Each structure stands twice: as C-alpha cells, then as structure tokens.
Amino acid sequence: MLENLEKAILEIKEAFPGMKLLENEDMSRHASMKVGGPVRALASPSDVMSLSKICCILKEHELAPLMLGNCTNTVFPDEGLEDVFAVSTENLTKLFLLPDGAIYAEAGVSLAKLALFAQQNGLAGLEFASGIPGSVGGGLIMNAGAYGGEMKDSVESVVCYYLPEQRLYELDREQCAFEYRSSLFKKMGGCVLLSAVFRLEKGDSEAIAEKMRDYNSRRREKQPLDLPSCGSAFKRPEGYFAAALIEQAGLRGFGIGGAQISEKHCGFVVNRGGATQEDIHALLKHVRNTVYEKFQVELEPEMILLPPGMQLLDRGPAVPRHLINLNDPTL
Ligand SMILES: Cc1cc2nc3c(=O)[nH]c(=O)nc-3n(C[C@H](O)[C@H](O)[C@H](O)COP(=O)(O)OP(=O)(O)OC[C@H]3O[C@@H](n4cnc5c(N)ncnc54)[C@H](O)[C@@H]3O)c2cc1C
Incomplete structure (x- = not known):
C-alpha cells in the first residue's frame, strides 16, 4: 500500500x-x-x-x-x-444554454440528459447519444458514437485540467484530435476533462424526439440490455464489422467463466453471472486470436481493462496511460 x-x-x-x-x-x-x-x-x-x-x-x-x-x-x-x-464526475452536472445558443455541459452530465436537453431546446445533432449510457467526459475521451453520429461532430470546445502542468486548457475541436473511438485525451493520459461546449443546428423538437425514440427502440431490439456489459467489446476494424466476424468465427454464445459473447449481439461481451476481469480478458484474447486465424483481421478492444496492481504516479512530465494491452505476452 x-x-x-x-x-x-x-x-x-x-x-x-x-x-x-x-x-x-x-x-x-x-x-x-x-x-x-x-x-x-x-x-x-x-x-x-x-x-x-x-x-x-x-x-x-x-x-x-x-x-x-x-x-x-x-x-x-x-x-x-x-x-x-x-x-x-457524478456530481459535476451543470448543464445550460449559453447566450449564443450553444450548450455548456460539465463532465458528469449523462449523455442521455445532454441529448434530452438539446431536444427540449430544439437543437439537433445529439440524437445518437441519447442511448449511450456514459457521461460527457467519458463520451469525449472515447469519442463515443452511434447511428452515424460521434461526439466530435457537435463539440466546439473542451476545458481540461492538465495534470503534469497543473494548468487549465481550453481546446477547440481540432486540438482534441478526435478519431474513431479515440481522442488526444485518451492517447495522452494526464488530462482531466471538466466541461465542454456543444454547438448544434436548430431543428424541430418533435422530429428530434422521434429520431431518439427510433434509435432507442433499435437498441432495445438488437442489444442485450438485460445483461451487464460495456457495449461493443471491440472497435470496428476498417472494412469489416466486429460482430459479423465474431459470428462467422462461430463464437456466438461462446463463454469463458462468467463472460460470454452475447447470444443476442456478437459484438457485446456480457456478464452472464459471476464474471471476473480475468474471464473477460481471456475471452477477448480468445476472440481476437480466433478471428485473426480465420480472417487475418486484428480486433482491437474498445472496452478499457484496468490493469491489476495499477498505480497512478505523477513524478514526471507525463502521467502514464493505464490500459491492459492484449498484445502483452506476459498477461
Ligand atoms: C449498454 C451499453 C451500450 C453502449 N453503447 C455505446 C454506443 O452506442 N457507442 C459508444 O461509443 N459507446 C457505447 N457504450 C460504451 C460507453 O457507454 C461509452 O464509451 C461512454 O462514452 C463511456 O462513458 P463513461 O462516462 O461511462 O466512461 P468511463 O467508463 O467512466 O471512462 C472511460 C474512460 O474515460 C476516462 N474518463 C472518464 N471521465 C473522464 C474525465 N472527466 N476526465 C478524464 N478522463 C475521464 C476514464 O478514465 C476511462 O479511461 C455502451 C455501453 C453500454 C454499457
């Protein structure tokens, strides 16, 4: 200790x-x-x-x-x-309209609440986020997305506290270097996201609400929302769909311990009861290796596995990232 x-x-x-x-x-x-x-x-x-x-x-x-x-x-x-x-960030929940019509949200605002607030104010562009269960901070770190939308499409600026320098920075969208399920913050480590401003298009509230209802009913129909998960286990490899590759590899319903490839949606790893991180780690590795052997496509996990024994020491110019790397042969 x-x-x-x-x-x-x-x-x-x-x-x-x-x-x-x-x-x-x-x-x-x-x-x-x-x-x-x-x-x-x-x-x-x-x-x-x-x-x-x-x-x-x-x-x-x-x-x-x-x-x-x-x-x-x-x-x-x-x-x-x-x-x-x-x-x-659960208590960082300030959410309001700025005088110029943009939305200010603190990092702990849920994406569902942000999307609803936009809809109630007749602002379009965040409908995709209404069924993603994360927060504004987590959503920006991950550049969360669904149904053709991503956080990067509507964010104008982000305020972050940079730990190595103990300084606040306001970054515009370009500086955040968003990529598919990634961002500058995810790659660099050491950034504490505090708040963001979202700039959206004017739209019809009822049409926006209808889009949100449609997306959410598609989620309920296709996703195993009755079981614990982290959403998509793997990122979408270029030119393929992870779920389709996993299915074609014969892994639907395949389990290790309490962790299982969902019967309902092969892109999800679910906790079917009593799963451990070790089960999930072993399952991700097995799926990745099997898919690679069959299709020579490398799957990269989207979910974040925090390494056992992790310490977050701040002794130098950069705070190290903290992810289990599936390629690490010692794990
Ligand atoms: C049922 C289900 C459906 C899902 N559907 C989708 C989907 O459609 N699209 C999608 O992209 N994702 C989806 N996800 C995954 C997940 O909801 C998103 O990745 C979301 O953006 C994570 O937000 P969070 O607040 O839960 O992040 P957390 O899991 O709490 O954190 C994620 C990462 O961000 C860091 N972090 C969080 N907040 C901050 C902060 N303020 N400052 C610095 N670092 C921070 C954490 O350290 C961690 O590295 C789904 C998950 C589930 C369970």
Whole structure:
C-alpha cells in the first residue's frame, strides 16, 4: 500500500469535510459490467474547483487521480486497486444554454440528459447519444458514437485540467484530435476533462424526439440490455464489422467463466453471472486470436481493462496511460 496515498486521503478529507469520499469502495457496484474489487478511495467533488484542488493535493504526493465517468466502458481488476485514488464526475452536472445558443455541459452530465436537453431546446445533432449510457467526459475521451453520429461532430470546445502542468486548457475541436473511438485525451493520459461546449443546428423538437425514440427502440431490439456489459467489446476494424466476424468465427454464445459473447449481439461481451476481469480478458484474447486465424483481421478492444496492481504516479512530465494491452505476452 502506498504511504503517500494514505497521507493524501487524510489531507483531502480535511480540505473537503462535506464531500462524498468512499473508502475501499467495491467498484462492481458502479461499473456497468458489474465486475471488479475495491478502489482505495472514490471521491465525488461537487464542482470543478474542488476537483482541481484534489488533483493538486494528489500531485503534491506524487500521485494522479483515476478519473471515472459512469464506468460504462471500464472493467476493474478483481482484486481491486488498493493504490488508486479514483475521482468520479457524478456530481459535476451543470448543464445550460449559453447566450449564443450553444450548450455548456460539465463532465458528469449523462449523455442521455445532454441529448434530452438539446431536444427540449430544439437543437439537433445529439440524437445518437441519447442511448449511450456514459457521461460527457467519458463520451469525449472515447469519442463515443452511434447511428452515424460521434461526439466530435457537435463539440466546439473542451476545458481540461492538465495534470503534469497543473494548468487549465481550453481546446477547440481540432486540438482534441478526435478519431474513431479515440481522442488526444485518451492517447495522452494526464488530462482531466471538466466541461465542454456543444454547438448544434436548430431543428424541430418533435422530429428530434422521434429520431431518439427510433434509435432507442433499435437498441432495445438488437442489444442485450438485460445483461451487464460495456457495449461493443471491440472497435470496428476498417472494412469489416466486429460482430459479423465474431459470428462467422462461430463464437456466438461462446463463454469463458462468467463472460460470454452475447447470444443476442456478437459484438457485446456480457456478464452472464459471476464474471471476473480475468474471464473477460481471456475471452477477448480468445476472440481476437480466433478471428485473426480465420480472417487475418486484428480486433482491437474498445472496452478499457484496468490493469491489476495499477498505480497512478505523477513524478514526471507525463502521467502514464493505464490500459491492459492484449498484445502483452506476459498477461
Ligand atoms: C449498454 C451499453 C451500450 C453502449 N453503447 C455505446 C454506443 O452506442 N457507442 C459508444 O461509443 N459507446 C457505447 N457504450 C460504451 C460507453 O457507454 C461509452 O464509451 C461512454 O462514452 C463511456 O462513458 P463513461 O462516462 O461511462 O466512461 P468511463 O467508463 O467512466 O471512462 C472511460 C474512460 O474515460 C476516462 N474518463 C472518464 N471521465 C473522464 C474525465 N472527466 N476526465 C478524464 N478522463 C475521464 C476514464 O478514465 C476511462 O479511461 C455502451 C455501453 C453500454 C454499457
């Protein structure tokens, strides 16, 4: 256990006596995959200034926070993360119209709420996001998308706190370097997303609502929403569909432990009961290897598996990224 982390927890508790700070919190309660053990601490600051101050205190102790949105794309290790201070954006939920008609949203606003707010204000372009269960912060990190829309299409600017420099930056869309299910923030690490501005087209509220209803009914029809998952397990490989390749490889319903390729939608890995991160990791590897052997197409996971024993130390110019790499032969 990290001694400096214990000191940082004490200091943060003193600085924010009223803040929700859970210790040794079981992350399977928070993650949509319902997998994972406890993190040492999970704080939910109620404003962006408090979040920045928490980051400063952690940095004084040579630590960085593990930022979490709605945990709908994140799988925690079974044994937990005893050296990690996690920060949830669940209470960063300011959402309003700016005088020029753009939407301001803090990182913790759910994508469903953002899409609904846009619809209620007769603004079109975020309909695709209404059924994605993530937050604005997580959605921007991942450049989440569906039905031909992506976060990058409507975001105008993003405010982030850059941990190595302890500085706020406002980035425009180009600077965010969005790519398919990726962004500058995802590639670089060390960026805490605080808020974003969305610029949308005027549209007819009822037509926007109808589009959202249509997308959501398609989701209910095609996706295994009754079982815990992270949505699509793999990114779409260029020129193919991951779900079709997995199906053609004969893997529909294939399971390892509690993790299973969904019977309903081969692009989803579901927790059919009692899945561990190890099961999910083994299943992703098996699927990737099988698909590669059959079709010579490499599948890249979309869901994020946090490595066991992870520590987020901030001792240098960059905070390391934290992902399990399926190519790592030692895992
Ligand atoms: C049923 C289901 C359906 C889904 N459908 C879709 C879909 O159609 N399209 C799609 O793209 N995705 C989909 N997803 C996946 C997921 O909802 C998205 O990737 C979403 O954008 C993740 O948001 P989150 O807030 O849950 O992120 P989290 O899982 O909490 O975090 C994701 C990553 O972002 C980081 N992060 C989160 N917030 C911040 C912040 N404020 N600052 C810095 N880093 C941060 C985390 O550290 C992590 O690396 C689906 C998931 C489920 C369960």
